Amino acid sequence: MIGTLRSELLKLRSTRTTLLLFVTMVALVALVVAMHVLAPSAASLATRSMQLRVFQVGSGIGMLFAGLVGAISITAELRYGTIRPTFLVSPRRGPVIAAKLVVGLLTGIIFGLLSQGIMAAAATAAFSARGVVNTLGTGDYVQILLGGAAAAPLWSAIGLGIGAVVRNQIGAIVGLCAWALLVESIVVGFVPSFGRFLPGASGLALAGLNDNGKLLGPAAGVLVLAGYAVITAAAGWAMTVRRDVA
Numbered sequence: 001m002i003g004t005l006r007s008e009l010l011k012l013r014s015t016r017t018t019l020l021l022f023v024t025m026v027a028l029v030a031l032v033v034a035m036h037v038l039a040p041s042a043a044s045l046a047t048r049s050m051q052l053r054v055f056q057v058g059s060g061i062g063m064l065f066a067g068l069v070g071a072i073s074i075t076a077e078l079r080y081g082t083i084r085p086t087f088l089v090s091p092r093r094g095p096v097i098a099a100k101l102v103v104g105l106l107t108g109i110i111f112g113l114l115s116q117g118i119m120a121a122a123a124t125a126a127f128s129a130r131g132v133v134n135t136l137g138t139g140d141y142v143q144i145l146l147g148g149a150a151a152a153p154l155w156s157a158i159g160l161g162i163g164a165v166v167r168n169q170i171g172a173i174v175g176l177c178a179w180a181l182l183v184e185s186i187v188v189g190f191v192p193s194f195g196r197f198l199p200g201a202s203g204l205a206l207a208g209l210n211d212n213g214k215l216l217g218p219a220a221g222v223l224v225l226a227g228y229a230v231i232t233a234a235a236g237w238a239m240t241v242r243r244d245v246a
Contacts, residue, residue, distance in 0.1 A: 007086075007099070017072055018107070025065040025111065029118050032057045037126040045127065048135040055136075056209045058119025059148045063203045064180040065115065066108035066152035070159030071176060073100050074236070075169035093241045097164070101233060104156040112152025116145055116207070140208065147207025147218065157229035158199060164236025188214075199228045 036054045037045065044050060074097075077083035086096060120141060127134050136144075163172045180200055188195030195201055196215050204210075205221030216224065 011073075015076075017076065018069065021065055021068060021072075022111070022114075025061060025115055026118060028061055029058060029115060029122065032061065033119065033122045033126055037123050037130075042130050042132050045130070045132045046135075051123075051127070051135055052209050054123050055116075055119060055144055055207075056204050058116050058123070059112075059144070059151065059204055059207045059209060060180065060200060061119070062112040062115030062148050062152045063155040063200065064176065066104075066111045067155040067159030067162075067176050067180070068173060069107050069111065070100075070104040070156035070161075071163035071172040072159075072169065073104055073163070074160055074240070075163040075167065075172050078167050079169045094237065097160075097237050097240050101157060101160055104160050105153040108153030108156030109149050111156075113145060113149040115152070116148030120144060143208035143218070147203075147209075150222065151203035151206045151225060154225045154229040155199065155203065157233045161229075161232030161234070161236035164240045165232075197224055199225055202228070 032054075036057060040050075045054075074083075077086060124134060159172070159176060162176065163169075166172045166175065184195065184198050184200045187198060188201055192214050196205070201215055202221040202225040205215040206218050206225060208218055209215070210217070215221065
C-alpha cells in the first residue's frame with residue numbers, strides 16, 4: 001500500500017495537469033474578485049449577505065477544482081492506457097483506488113485551503129481599498145478557511161467516484177463543471193428547500209457561508225457532503241474492481 005501511495009504521489013507531482021489546474025484556479029479566483037468586489041458599487045458590498053456571497057464563490061471554486069483533480073486522477077489513466085500497467089504492477093485494484101482516494105483527499109485540502117485563502121485575502125484587501133466596511137469577524141474567517149479545506153477533499157472523493165463510473169475524461173470534466181456552475185445554482189435558486197441538500201450547497205454550509213439561513217448548518221452540511229463522497233467513491237471503487245480495463 002505504501003508503494004502504491006508513493007506511485008500516486010509521483011504521478012501527481014510529475015504531470016502538468018495538476019499545475020495547470022492550480023494556475024487556472026488562481027486565475028479564476030482573481031477574475032471572481034474583479035467581478036464581485038471591484039465591479040459593483042461600494043454600497044452594494046456593504047451588507048454581510050453580499051460579502052458572504054463573494055466568499056461563497058471562492059469556496060465553490062476550491063470544491064470544483066478539487067473534484068476535477070479527483071476525476072482526472074482516474075480518467076487520465078483510462079484515457080491514455082496507463083491504468084493497464086498500473087494494475088499489472090498492483091493486481092489488487094482496491095488498494096490502487098484507495099491510494100488515489102488518499103492522494104486526492106490531500107490534494108483537495110491544499111486546493112480548498114489555497115482557493116479560499118487567496119479569495120479571503122484578495123476580497124478583504126479589495127474591501128479595504130474601496131472603503132467598504134468588512135462585516136466578517138475573525139471567527140468567520142477561521143470557519144471559512146477550515147470549512148473550505150474540509151469541503152474540497154470531499155469533493156475530490158466525489159470527483160474520483162464519478163470519474164471511475166463514467167470513465168470518459170471529457171464527460172466527467174464537463175459533467176462536474178456543468179453541475180457546479182449551472183445545474184446546482186439553478187436548483188438552489190428555484191427550489192432552495194431541496195437545493196440546500198446538494199453537494200455544493202452542503203460544502204458552502206460547512207464553510208459557514210449561510211446566506212440568510214438558506215443553507216444547512218455546518219454539522220448537517222458535513223454529514224450530507226460526506227454521504228455524497230462515500231456513496232460516489234464506493235460506486236467508483238465497485239465499478240473499477242468489477243469492470244474490465246479496455
